[in-house]
Each structure stands twice: as structure tokens, then as C-alpha cells.
Amino acid sequence: MTLIAHISDLHVCKADFDEDIFMQAVGEINAMQPDMIILTGDLTDNGYYVEFEQAARYLSLFDAPLFAVPGNHDSRNLGYQSFEELIGERSWKLTLGEKVTVMGLDSSSPDEDRGHVGTPQHMWLEHQLDECVINENFSIVALHHHVVSIPQTGRERNVLSDAGDILKTLTTHEVDLVLSGHKHVPNIWKINDTVVANAGSLCSTKLRGKNKNSYNVYNISDTEIEIFLNTVGGERFLFGKYTRNKL
Numbered sequence: 001m002t003l004i005a006h007i008s009d010l011h012v013c014k015a016d017f018d019e020d021i022f023m024q025a026v027g028e029i030n031a032m033q034p035d036m037i038i039l040t041g042d043l044t045d046n047g048y049y050v051e052f053e054q055a056a057r058y059l060s061l062f063d064a065p066l067f068a069v070p071g072n073h074d075s076r077n078l079g080y081q082s083f084e085e086l087i088g089e090r091s092w093k094l095t096l097g098e099k100v101t102v103m104g105l106d107s108s109s110p111d112e113d114r115g116h117v118g119t120p121q122h123m124w125l126e127h128q129l130d131e132c133v134i135n136e137n138f139s140i141v142a143l144h145h146h147v148v149s150i151p152q153t154g155r156e157r158n159v160l161s162d163a164g165d166i167l168k169t170l171t172t173h174e175v176d177l178v179l180s181g182h183k184h185v186p187n188i189w190k191i192n193d194t195v196v197a198n199a200g201s202l203c204s205t206k207l208r209g210k211n212k213n214s215y216n217v218y219n220i221s222d223t224e225i226e227i228f229l230n231t232v233g234g235e236r237f238l239f240g241k242y243t244r245n246k247l
């Protein structure tokens with residue numbers, strides 16, 4: 001059994017970051033003792049160095065190992081450099097146990113809101129996913145920008161500019177889980193055999209309508225993936241349940 005918490009869009013800054021909500025989420029997630037935490041971008045609101053310093057301090061409060069990819073807000077104002085200095089690599093691969101492979105992609109570009117994976121990262125991803133297929137590993141790909149449009153978000157502007165090619169790679173390799181953020185709206189799509197899960201904003205006041213701050217939790221057993229949507233300080237419910245691709 002593998003337990004993963006998926007958080008996103010903290011937007012650490014003076015105006016839109018709710019510290020009380022963040023601290024509540026830290027308590028809830030630490031109590032769950034997940035194997036890892038995946039953070040799909042927008043750690044900061046403006047990419048300022050001082051915001052990254054604050055974000056790094058806040059993230060150190062989580063007990064579980066945490067891996068983050070940058071969002072469009074993080075790549076503003078040379079934030080992509082600050083991210084590497086204070087948070088970690090902008091794209092990465094790790095294995096959890098022997099059978100779970102997690103890859104993080106940087107879909108941001110300096111001072112641009114649109115998402116783009118780009119050819120070098122795409123080729124790297126193809127290679128890693130080929131290995132996952134050969135080894136029959138459970139595969140998770142995390143990136144900030146959504147690869148498919150999200151409901152309740154109005155006119156589409158920021159879906160990955162190379163979404164079609166990336167989606168083709170993800171689905172032909174039967175990636176089990178694709179995790180993203182950016183739109184601050186939790187959502188799940190299933191495309192062919194790939195579950196595409198979006199997390200809401202963990203603790204930013206930038207919410208749509210009456211949406212609440214939330215995070216996703218993935219409970220991965222030998223046969224199933226259960227996805228729980230957790231409202232910070234509130235209810236928790238089963239958001240989706242899927243049979244695993246490689247049994």
C-alpha cells in the first residue's frame with residue numbers, strides 16, 4: 001500500500017496566502033503519515049526570492065518527503081533559479097519502493113503563464129516511461145499545468161501548448177496517474193487507461209465561487225487506486241476509484 005498526498009498552488013505571498021489554512025493542512029497531512037507529498041507548483045505568487053525562502057520554511061513543516069515542480073507563478077522574476085536553489089530540481093524522477101516510479105516535469109516558462117513541456121523533457125519522459133513499461137512499474141507523472149481542460153474555469157487559455165503530444169505519450173505508456181494543479185479546481189478525468197487528477201489550491205484565497213481549499217490523497221494498493229478529496233479542516237470523500245493497469 002502506498003499513500004501519497006497531492007497538494008498544489010500555495011501561492012505564498014503577502015496577500016493571498018492563508019497561513020491558518022496551511023497550518024491546518026500540515027496537521028492533517030502529517031497525521032496521515034503519507035509515504036510522500038507531491039506539490040504541483042505555484043509555491044509562490046510572484047516567484048520572488050523572499051517568497052521562496054518563506055515557502056521553503058513552510059514546506060519544512062511536513063514530515064513526509066516532499067517533491068515539487070514549479071508553476072507559472074514560480075517562474076516569474078527569475079523564480080526558476082530561486083526554485084532550484086531553495087526547493088530542488090525543477091524536473092526529477094524517483095522510485096518509491098521497487099515498483100512505483102514518480103516523475104516531475106517543469107511545464108513553466110520564465111514570465112509566461114502558458115504551459116509547455118518541450119521536446120527535450122518530452123524525450124526524457126518517453127525514455128523513463130519505456131523503462132516503467134518494461135519493469136511493469138506503477139507510474140505517476142506530476143506537472144503544474146493541466147493536460148486537459150478543467151470544468152468551472154471559463155475560457156481555456158493555459159492548457160499545455162504541447163498537450164496533444166504529451167497526452168499521447170502518457171496514454172500509450174499507460175501512465176497510471178497524471179497529477180497537476182494550476183486551475184485551483186479539483187477534478188478527475190480518465191483518458192484511455194490513464195487517470196488525470198487535478199488538485200485544488202491548498203491554502204490560497206484565490207478560489208472560484210464557493211470552492212474550498214483542498215488537497216487530494218491517493219491510496220494505491222496492489223489492485224486499486226482510491227482518490228480522496230480532502231477539504232482543509234472539513235469533509236473528506238472518495239473522489240474516484242480505479243482498477244490498476246498493471247496487475
Ligand SMILES: [Fe+2]
Binds near residue numbers: 184
Ligand atoms: Fe495557482
Ligand SMILES: [Fe+2]
Binds near residue numbers: 042073181183
Ligand atoms: Fe498556475
